[in-house]
Amino acid sequence: MEADLLDRLLVTLAVRLRSFSVCTIQRGWRLGFSPFEAITVHYVLRGTGSLRVGHGPWRSFAPHTIIVVPARHSHSLGAAEDCIGEVRAEDHCVLHGDGLISFTAGDGSPDALFVCGQIADTHTGAMGLFELFQAPMVETFPSDPVLRYAFELMLAEVVSPNLATQAMTEVLMKQCLILLLRRQLVASDFTSPILAALQNPKLARAVLAILEQPGARYSVDSLAALASMGRTSFAEGFATAFGQGPMEFVQRVRLRIASRLLSGTDLPVKVIAATVGYASRSAFSKAFEVEFGAAPSQFRLVGGMDEGEPERIESEPPTEPT
Known part of the structure; x- marks a missing residue:
C-alpha cells in the first residue's frame, strides 16, 4: 500500500481503546473469558503460554506479544497442555487499582502478566471497520525498540499502580496497537478481514474519501471513479471485501459520526444532519433510528454511548463495613 495512503488511513481509523483489566496466570493454569461485545486486546508483559479462541487451535505467546480477540468470541489464556486447573475470569475478579480490575488464575506466584483493553463498540470505533474483524491475531515484537520500551512502561505501571495508571496504560496500548496495524497493513500476509479489505489500494482510496469527507455527495459511480474502477466491478469488489454495499457503508459512517456529535456537542439535530450529508x-x-434504535433527540437525552466504557465483567458489590 502507498505510504501516504497508509498514513491517512491510520489517522482516520481513530481507534478508541480502553484499558480495563490486569490478568495474572500461574504456570499450568488457564484463565477463561466469556464472549465480550467489544474486541479484546491483551498485551503480554511477562511470561509465556497459549491462546485459544472458541474451539480453535492453541497459539503460543511470549513477552511483548499483542493478542487481539474478535468480539463475541470466548477465549482462554494459559496452559495449552498439562493444565492444572481452569477458572472463569468473572469468578476471580478484584479491584487492581486506579479503576482497573484484576483477573487471576492459580493460587501461587503469577508467571504470566497481561494488561488488557477493549476497542470501543462498533457503532463508533474506527467507523465500524472493525466489524469485519473475525480472526484472532497474535503478534510478537521481540526486537522493536519502541514497542519494547512501551511494554516496559506498561509493566512498571501495572506492577505499581498509582494515580493515572489507567490513562498511562491506555496511551501506551494505543501506540502499540497502531504500530501493529501499520505492520499488518504493509505486510503481504494479511490475517484480518479488515486489513485484507484495505490491502486493495483502489478500494482503500474510496474508503479513505468516505472517512475523510463523509458529508460529500456520493454515488456508486462517483466512488467507482475515485477507485479508478468500473461501476460493476467496484460494487462487487466492495461488497466482497467489506460485507456491505458502498452506499450502505457511506450511510453507516455518517450515522456513526452523527452519534458522536449528538453525544459530544450541543449542535442542533438539523445542523448535524446537514453536516454528515443528509438533505433533510x-x-x-x-x-x-433504524441504526441505533432511538431517535436522535432521545439518543442525546440519554447521553448517547459511552465510547470509553467497555463491556465489563461485573464483580460482587462491596459490603457495608460493620
Whole structure:
C-alpha cells in the first residue's frame, strides 16, 4: 500500500481503546473469558503460554506479544497442555487499582502478566471497520525498540499502580496497537478481514474519501471513479471485501459520526444532519433510528454511548463495613 495512503488511513481509523483489566496466570493454569461485545486486546508483559479462541487451535505467546480477540468470541489464556486447573475470569475478579480490575488464575506466584483493553463498540470505533474483524491475531515484537520500551512502561505501571495508571496504560496500548496495524497493513500476509479489505489500494482510496469527507455527495459511480474502477466491478469488489454495499457503508459512517456529535456537542439535530450529508432532518432521523434504535433527540437525552466504557465483567458489590 502507498505510504501516504497508509498514513491517512491510520489517522482516520481513530481507534478508541480502553484499558480495563490486569490478568495474572500461574504456570499450568488457564484463565477463561466469556464472549465480550467489544474486541479484546491483551498485551503480554511477562511470561509465556497459549491462546485459544472458541474451539480453535492453541497459539503460543511470549513477552511483548499483542493478542487481539474478535468480539463475541470466548477465549482462554494459559496452559495449552498439562493444565492444572481452569477458572472463569468473572469468578476471580478484584479491584487492581486506579479503576482497573484484576483477573487471576492459580493460587501461587503469577508467571504470566497481561494488561488488557477493549476497542470501543462498533457503532463508533474506527467507523465500524472493525466489524469485519473475525480472526484472532497474535503478534510478537521481540526486537522493536519502541514497542519494547512501551511494554516496559506498561509493566512498571501495572506492577505499581498509582494515580493515572489507567490513562498511562491506555496511551501506551494505543501506540502499540497502531504500530501493529501499520505492520499488518504493509505486510503481504494479511490475517484480518479488515486489513485484507484495505490491502486493495483502489478500494482503500474510496474508503479513505468516505472517512475523510463523509458529508460529500456520493454515488456508486462517483466512488467507482475515485477507485479508478468500473461501476460493476467496484460494487462487487466492495461488497466482497467489506460485507456491505458502498452506499450502505457511506450511510453507516455518517450515522456513526452523527452519534458522536449528538453525544459530544450541543449542535442542533438539523445542523448535524446537514453536516454528515443528509438533505433533510426527517431522512436523517429515520435512518438514525433504524441504526441505533432511538431517535436522535432521545439518543442525546440519554447521553448517547459511552465510547470509553467497555463491556465489563461485573464483580460482587462491596459490603457495608460493620
